[in-house]
Amino acid sequence: MMDPFLQANRELWQHWTRINYASKTYDVDGFKRGDNRLDAVVREGVGDVRGKSLLHLQCHFGLDTLCWARLGARVTGMDFSDEAIRTARTLAQETGIAANFVCCNLYDLPQHLTGEFDIVFTSHGVLSWLPDLRAWGKIVAQFLKPGGLFFIAEAHPTAYIFDDDAENDLRVRYRYFPSSSPDLFEVHGSYADPTNEFRGVEYAWTHSLAEIVGALLSAGLRVADLREYPFNAWQMFKFMEKDADGWWCLPDRFPQIPLMFSLKANKE
Numbered sequence: 001m002m003d004p005f006l007q008a009n010r011e012l013w014q015h016w017t018r019i020n021y022a023s024k025t026y027d028v029d030g031f032k033r034g035d036n037r038l039d040a041v042v043r044e045g046v047g048d049v050r051g052k053s054l055l056h057l058q059c060h061f062g063l064d065t066l067c068w069a070r071l072g073a074r075v076t077g078m079d080f081s082d083e084a085i086r087t088a089r090t091l092a093q094e095t096g097i098a099a100n101f102v103c104c105n106l107y108d109l110p111q112h113l114t115g116e117f118d119i120v121f122t123s124h125g126v127l128s129w130l131p132d133l134r135a136w137g138k139i140v141a142q143f144l145k146p147g148g149l150f151f152i153a154e155a156h157p158t159a160y161i162f163d164d165d166a167e168n169d170l171r172v173r174y175r176y177f178p179s180s181s182p183d184l185f186e187v188h189g190s191y192a193d194p195t196n197e198f199r200g201v202e203y204a205w206t207h208s209l210a211e212i213v214g215a216l217l218s219a220g221l222r223v224a225d226l227r228e229y230p231f232n233a234w235q236m237f238k239f240m241e242k243d244a245d246g247w248w249c250l251p252d253r254f255p256q257i258p259l260m261f262s263l264k265a266n267k268e
């Protein structure tokens with residue numbers, strides 16, 4: 001039986017999949033025409049994927065997964081929303097891209113998938129949905145080949161402490177350090193289309209940078225690279241500005257703070 005908080009989040013993602021699929025942010029038509037939507041940080045961080053097996057954790061409806069396949073990887077994507085996985089499979093069929101998609105709770109993946117991968121990848125908006133990062137680290141390690149690469153690019157835990165309702169300033173509103181119970185947020189529309197009329201709730205867990213790194217170390221992985229960036233992949237605050245490369249930044253009047261991080265780890 002799935003945890004009731006995760007069940008509620010899965011319900012939310014069923015709705016968000018439909019909204020996001022139709023949104024300009026995801027630009028599915030552009031993807032179908034051949035656009036590759038993987039950003040420069042993940043492209044550079046993961047490197048050459050040709051001929052490699054790649055497992056994409058929390059793949060949503062598979063756009064990034066299929067983009068890795070276009071670059072030559074043999075891909076498997078996993079997500080707990082059956083709406084997302086159904087959409088991912090349809091997209092793979094429509095575009096003629098070979099891909100395997102698995103629908104399950106991340107924590108149940110060992111019951112649904114076997115094997116080890118050259119690369120385990122996850123990115124942009126994944127960790128706050130997970131209650132237990134130690135268990136997440138073990139899943140990452142279990143599905144990685146010896147010598148394999150784990151890569152994550154994600155919003156920086158520091159950025160999550162600020163009030164996301166504020167109109168024009170950074171105001172500390174949320175704790176930095178993890179707690180065992182999630183926070184409840186009311187949701188209007190989706191992050192990809194805030195104008196949508198949908199109303200729902202989400203449960204989110206706070207994770208600190210030390211907790212994230214510690215989860216991977218305690219699973220036996222070696223952290224090879226950790227970087228921080230003064231921009232993020234999505235708009236976290238109303239007053240952020242998009243730069244020429246498509247990253248969301250704070251206006252110049254703010255001192256630079258970390259808004260995103262990337263991390264590489266290896267299984268030895």
Ligand SMILES: C[S@@+](CC[C@H](N)C(=O)[O-])C[C@H]1O[C@@H](n2cnc3c(N)ncnc32)[C@H](O)[C@@H]1O
Nearest residue numbers: 013058060079080081104105106123124125129
């Ligand atoms: C923000 S999306 C991933 C974003 C991806 N980078 C993208 O833009 O396509 C987060 C994904 O995590 C999935 N998810 C959340 N909790 C999960 C869980 N416990 N097990 C598996 N998937 C989960 C959601 O269904 C959603 O598709």
